[in-house]
Every structure is written in structure tokens, then in C-alpha cells.
Amino acid sequence: MMRPLVGVVCDRFFLGEHDLHSAKHSYVRALMTGANVSPVLIPATRDIETFDSYLDALSGLLFPGGASNVEAHRYGGQGSADMLVDPDRDHVALTLMREAAARDMPMLAICRGFQELNVAFGGKLHTDIHACGHSADHLEDLAEDLPTRYRYRHEIDISPAGILSTLANAPRVRVNSLHRQGVAALAPRLVVEARAPDxxxxxxRVDGHTFALGVQWHPEVMLEHDALSLALFEAFGASCRGYRYSTQRAAHQEA
Incomplete structure (x- = not known):
């Protein structure tokens, strides 16, 4: 059986004089091994004005983490000179989220993607959560090597009767959460799935959607030894397969 195609939104940045679109291999690998789907990279460019050709071909979307932050003007906030932004990714990600939600297409949003999910549906962000008094447990130390950097940072309390509650089968788990921005005001369409101790x-999640979940931590790097991380990607893959089946069935009935 052919694997469903799942779009992965790229970052756009310069390496020397080269203008690049990229996605970390950890996300691609997690989709292939955990979700059992075939990743398709979507470039980050404002040259894309309509996304129907992507959405018609795909069965799900992954919005990964990234080094940049969502532009502050998109949620009515104040930016800072040292804040790395990616306007092209913002354009692609925020538009795709709203259009995919209208189709009930499965979505998994991680770290920056989690923040994009809130902004896409009208929420607001803290530009710097640590300046707002939140715990340093969320803070990334770039001087650390990657395995150390992506260790468990803190616990989360999982809301009952949600997607994570079903997958984790526990009220509290540890996560490897690393971020500078965070939710200041949750979008009206979103429902809280978990909170940090602070x-x-x-x-x-998007209320009323079959599977549209955002998480602030990094399950893509923990598939081999973290049960919730693996369960999350497996559930996302199952939802993508269900979506492909339903859309193919609908197309067959119309033919």
C-alpha cells in the first residue's frame, strides 16, 4: 500500500550567498519511521499565492520547529532587533493551517509550528517568555551539544479527555521543551491539551477537528525511547491514512 503524502513546511534562510529552503532530517525521519508516511517538502516563499495544488495532493501537514520566530506584527506584538524571523515561512504556514483546517486535514505542529497554530487562528504570543517571568526550564542553551540540549526539561500536566490524554495514558509526563516565544492568549478555536508547571x-488542539494538534516540545528526536513521542507520530500517521481513504472514497463516489 502506498504511503500517504505529508507536507513539511520548510524554513527559508541564507547560507553564505545561497538562498535555501530546508527542513531538519529529524522531522523527515520521524514521519517515515514513526508515522509511516512519505514526507514532501513545501518551500517557504511568498511567491506561492494559492495552496490548492498542495492540499489536493497531500493527506496531512507537519509544521516543524525552527530557529526563527513568528513575526510580532502578525499577533499584534512588539518585536526586538535580535529576534530572527522568517516572513516567507509565516506566509506559507499560517495560510496552510487555515486552509487545511477548512478541509479537516490532519495537522501536527511542533515548537514554532505550535506557535504558528495559535497565531493562525487569532491567538497572541509572548515575544520572550523568560522576560515575562516564566521558568528558565524552557530555555535553550546553544552551547550544549544536541543530545544534552534535547533532554527532558520539565513535566507537563495533561488535560483530561484530549488527544494527549488518550495517547499518554497518564496525567503527567516529562517533555523536552525548548522555546523563546510562547502562548500569551490562546486562539478562540483552540483547546488546551497540556500545561507546564509554571x-x-x-x-x-483545534476544536472540532479530527486531528490538529500542536505541541511545544520535540517528539521527533525521542521516538526510540519515549512512548508518548512514538504514539504521537503513530496517531498522526493513522489520521493521515484515514484522511486519504475518505478523500479517495469521496472522489470515487463523485466519478
Whole structure:
């Protein structure tokens, strides 16, 4: 059986004089091994004005983490000179989220993607959660090597009767959450799935959507030894397969 195609939104940045579109291999690998789907990279460019050709071909979307932050003007906030932004990714990700939600297409949003999910549906962000008094447990130390950097940072309290509650089968788990921005005001369409001990929202879902989940941490790097991380990607893959089946069935009935 052919694997469903799942779009992965790229970052756009310069390496020397080269203008690049990229996605970390950890996300691609997690989709292939955990979700059992075939990743398709979607370039980050404002040259894309309509996304129907992508959405018609895909069965799901992954919005990965990234080094940049969502532009502050998109949620009515104030940016800072040292804040790395990616306007092209913002354009692609925020538009795709709204259009995919209208189709009930499965979505998994991680770290920056989690923040995009909130902004896409009208929420607001803290530009710097640590300046707002939230715990340093969320803070990334770039001087650390990657395995150390992506270790468990803190616990989260999981809301009952949500997607994560079903997958984790526990009220509290540890996560490897690393971020500078965070939810200041949750979008009206979103429902809290989990919070950190300091009260910061760490996961949410789109209300009424079959599978549209955002998490602030990095399950893509923990598939081999973290049960919730693997369960999350497996559930996302199953939802993508269900979506492909339903759309193919609908197309067959119309033919």
C-alpha cells in the first residue's frame, strides 16, 4: 500500500550567498519511521499565492520547529532587533493551517509550528517568555551539544479527555521543551491539551477537528525511547491514512 503524502513546511534562510529552503532530517525521519508516511517538502516563499495544488495532493501537514520566530506584527506584538524571523515561512504556514483546517486535514505542529497554530487562528504570543517571568526550564542553551540540549526539561500536566490524554495514558509526563516565544492568549478555536508547571500552555488542539494538534516540545528526536513521542507520530500517521481513504472514497463516489 502506498504511503500517504505529508507536507513539511520548510524554513527559508541564507547560507553564505545561497538562498535555501530546508527542513531538519529529524522531522523527515520521524514521519517515515514513526508515522509511516512519505514526507514532501513545501518551500517557504511568498511567491506561492494559492495552496490548492498542495492540499489536493497531500493527506496531512507537519509544521516543524525552527530557529526563527513568528513575526510580532502578525499577533499584534512588539518585536526586538535580535529576534530572527522568517516572513516567507509565516506566509506559507499560517495560510496552510487555515486552509487545511477548512478541509479537516490532519495537522501536527511542533515548537514554532505550535506557535504558528495559535497565531493562525487569532491567538497572541509572548515575544520572550523568560522576560515575562516564566521558568528558565524552557530555555535553550546553544552551547550544549544536541543530545544534552534535547533532554527532558520539565513535566507537563495533561488535560483530561484530549488527544494527549488518550495517547499518554497518564496525567503527567516529562517533555523536552525548548522555546523563546510562547502562548500569551490562546486562539478562540483552540483547546488546551497540556500545561507546564509554571502555567504556560505546552499543547493545544483545534476544536472540532479530527486531528490538529500542536505541541511545544520535540517528539521527533525521542521516538526510540519515549512512548508518548512514538504514539504521537503513530496517531498522526493513522489520521493521515484515514484522511486519504475518505478523500479517495469521496472522489470515487463523485466519478
Amino acid at each position: 502555567g504556560l500552555i505546552e499543547a493545544c
